[in-house]
Amino acid sequence: MEIELLGSVALVQGEHRCAVASVRIRTLVALMALSPGSSRPFDLLVEQLWAGRPPGNARNALQANIVRLRKLFESLTGRRGDELLRTVSSGYLLDVPPDSVDAHRFLRLTDEGAAQVDRDPAAAVDLLERALHLWRGPALVDVPDQPGLREQSARLDERRLSAREDLIAAKLAIGEERGLVSELRQLAEAHPERERFSEQLMLALYRNGRQTEALDVFHRARRRLASELGLQPGRGMCRLYEAILVQDRVLG
Numbered sequence: 340m341e342i343e344l345l346g347s348v349a350l351v352q353g354e355h356r357c358a359v360a361s362v363r364i365r366t367l368v369a370l371m372a373l374s375p376g377s378s379r380p381f382d383l384l385v386e387q388l389w390a391g392r393p394p395g396n397a398r399n400a401l402q403a404n405i406v407r408l409r410k411l412f413e414s415l416t417g418r419r420g421d422e423l424l425r426t427v428s429s430g431y432l433l434d435v436p437p438d439s440v441d442a443h444r445f446l447r448l449t450d451e452g453a454a455q456v457d458r459d460p461a462a463a464v465d466l467l468e469r470a471l472h473l474w475r476g477p478a479l480v481d482v483p484d485q486p487g488l489r490e491q492s493a494r495l496d497e498r499r500l501s502a503r504e505d506l507i508a509a510k511l512a513i514g515e516e517r518g519l520v521s522e523l524r525q526l527a528e529a530h531p532e533r534e535r536f537s538e539q540l541m542l543a544l545y546r547n548g549r550q551t552e553a554l555d556v557f558h559r560a561r562r563r564l565a566s567e568l569g570l571q572p573g574r575g576m577c578r579l580y581e582a583i584l585v586q587d588r589v590l591g
Contacts, residue, residue, distance in 0.1 A: 340416045340423070340435065342372040344442045345495070346475030348482060352415045362483065363388060364411070367404055369482050371424065371433040372440045373491050380430040387487050405431060441473045442495055448473075449502045456505050460512035467506040474499060504535050516543040527556070531563045534576050541576075545583050545590055553583050 341351040348365040350357045359365040370387055371379060385397045394400050409420025416423070425432045437443040452466035478495040482488055503526065507519060523540035530536055537560040544553035557572065557580045564570040572580075582590055 340412070340439060342368065342435070342440045343475070344369055344372060344440065345445060345473050345478050347480055350411070350415055355415070357411075357415055359411070361407070362481075363404055364408055366482050366485075366488070367408055369479055369488060371431065372435075373442065373488075375433045375435050375437050375440055375443065378427050378430050378432045383487075384430065387485055390483065390485050442478065445470050445473045445495070445502075446498065449498055449505070452502065452509075453505045456509045456512070460509040463509035464506060464513070467502050467509065470502055471499070471506065500530065500533065504533070504539070507536075507539050511539060511542060511546075516546045519543045520547065527560070531560065532568060534560070534564075534573050538576050538579050541579055541583065542590065550583060550586070554580065557583075 343349040343351060343356075348359050348368050350359065350368070359368055366388055367384070370384060381398065381401065385393045385401055388401065388404070389397070405424060409424050411420075412418070412423045413420040423434055425434050438447065448466050448470035452463045452470060455463035455466060478492045478499075479488055482492075507523065510516070510519060520540065520543050523536060523543055526533075527536040527540050537556055541553040541556045544550075544556065557576060560576065561572050564572060579590075
């Protein structure tokens with residue numbers, strides 16, 4: 340069984356993909372799948388499932404939802420639900436390999452890809468594209484916006500952007516800048532606080548023989564950083580601007 344969190348929450352067994360209809364069960368799946376193989380305490384699950392407003396019989400209510408989820412697991416996999424979602428001394432534990440959860444597989448692939456950007460950029464492209472193809476929408480998109488899950492979702496979305504930065508860096512390293520300009524324009528516009536996208540856009544434009552446009556990206560980014568964030572471009576962007584001005588051979 341695979342568990343999908345990078346988009347809507349779903350369970351997958353072979354060719355069968357099962358959406359989880361109940362909001363509370365979806366939330367429970369997310370809470371357990373974000374930490375597979377680790378115990379989730381009773382009190383923490385109650386706190387997060389009922390957003391700090393637990394019912395009077397919270398333990399019984401939690402147990403009822405655990406039973407529902409175990410039945411769902413059993414109907415999908417044919418295995419006993421209490422083997423997959425085990426009761427332990429302090430709470431419950433989802434006994435599945437981390438790689439069976441798309442979020443954990445994504446994190447592993449992005450770590451491996453980032454480590455290869457400088458050493459083997461072609462391998463990095465393969466790893467990072469595989470990681471990014473796991474996404475089907477914003478992380479945990481159909482789970483209630485609760486503090487613990489909000490932090491996890493934000494962390495995954497941040498890693499998604501970092502993976503795109505690393506993927507573009509790897510493509511630039513193997514000379515694939517021609518097809519990157521349009522994508523980088525959108526990313527630099529959507530994320531002005533991430534200077535790396537603007538730097539990559541400048542480099543892609545310069546390598547495509549569009550030096551004036553590359554310099555203009557710097558000036559627009561500088562104005563936007565100053566007006567929206569009260570910041571100045573970092574050293575990396577400034578050094579790249581200067582290198583483009585003098586047509587430094589290293590940029591090729």
